[in-house]
Amino acid sequence: MVLPRAAALTEASLAHWPLPDPGPNADKEARGQVLVIAGSTELRGAALLAGIAALRAGAGKLTIACPASIAPGLALAVPESRVIPLPETRGGGLAARGCEALAPLAERVAAVVVGPGLRDERGSMPFVRRLLPLFRECTVLLDSIAMSVATERPFDTPVLLTPHAGEMAHLSGLSKEAIAQEALAVACEAAVRWNACVVLKGARTIIATPQGRAWRFDDGSLGLATSGSGDVLAGLMGGFAARGLPPEQAAAWAVVVHAKAGNNLGRRLGPVGYLARELGGEVPAVMRKLGR
Template sequence: MQKIDRAWLDAHPLPDPGRGTDKDGRGRVVLVGGAEFVPGGLRLTGEAVLRAGAGKLQMATVAAVATALGVLLPEAAMIALPADKDGEIAVEGAQRLLDPVSQADTLIIGPGMSGSETTSQLVAQLLESPRADLTILLDAAAITCAGALQSTLVRHEGHIVMTPHHGEMASMTGLHIEEIRSSPVAAALNAARTCNAILVLKAADTIVATPDGCLLSYSSECIGLATGGSGDVLAGIIGGLMARGALPLQAAAWGVWTHGEAGKLLASQIAPLGFLARDLLEKIPSLLKSDADTRRLSR
């Protein structure tokens, strides 16, 4: 198992947009999530997408909160969707998303959503038609639906990244959470192979597994990252990097490292506990700036 460290990152540099690249060239993201009673997580993911360097962002959420969320993140366009009786995105919203997704480079589904039959149907419809030029990130509630969608996930041919914590992994796989805690490597590898996807199993020691058996690891040693919204930020970083052109494994590794290093910086600057998930956001751009970027900008 390889460690995700500066040496690994230098050996796998992020794509350079180059001079003159426009917003479309830096990648278009459609982010689907949120609910009437959990609107804020989508803001964290959306801002992380842009902080990671993506050029365009459309956030799709229930109409009742879409305007307020658009004001909170004015850099993003909003897509207002119908809600079901529980305030979650209704299944009918999938039809409203067909055109935006057809023009996107990356689709992120799940932040701020609750697991339900409605969510399962929505996710299934959004994943129904694989595209070779579309990368997808499944987070939170979208992951818990994945266990019933394995045949669909496989058809995306490795273009999907999933970011479960141990509880979501248990829901997706049917394993007991203690089984996952005792054998996280085996659980991550098996899920990656079964779903033909990049699997990011989040914990203090995060594991990134690929369908062909590649394993990467990152130890954050930062208890402050165990806070509400932290995973929403990680999802946005990975999604934003994929939109920029990073391969799914590359984006996952860079995202995990950036998220963890941002936590370490905040722990030293503020305190080991008490910083907020939104505090991570401003740390993202400088951490993603590689030595190659520094040399290019200094010319």
């Protein structure tokens, strides 16, 4: 394939994609509802980080669906969210029959984030396969082990994939070194092959679309390479998609806002050592500045 030229993703780029304005009298329904399906007994915080980030991005309503064993704690930790307990596999993943509890949400949610902190890749794949047709009218973001369904066949719904180099190596069969050297080519080829908007995360983040467009973002910071940072980024993308941005634009806004939030913390606290949980608190002010 002929590679597109990757345009630089900057604050100015976002001016062409303003955030939807629901108006001063709009209620929470007007800002969209996001469903976050995440977490496991070992990574309970991933659901919390992604869910709160979606709200910080401006989504009006949040539902978290998670393994039943961690649902009570999450309900207390994120009182802003509805929490739906889902049946678990023996390996601690999500059982396919759990989709029955989520089906009634299909007509109400605008975006779905699936994968942060999930476990039992093999056992959870039937759940993800059954989920996708239910939410075919929504923007669906697949993160972590949920992305493994990408290797089976091209998607026929608006899907966002958010691999880092290690995850892309797992999905593509390439080495991490090859992916780092040819990130643009790898992301663009994957976007076309899987019919998905691919966000290949790294020191330089590449956003590639199945239509052949590509963006590169070079303004990340070392401090963002920390546990939970990717969960926050996934939640931001879900929140922006819930507000009405299409996948490419939701990804672009999330990547820039995530980085600016990290830069703000870096200036106040130091270049490394701030926590992923602190990023969300920076997001509203960053959005306000970028939206001017």
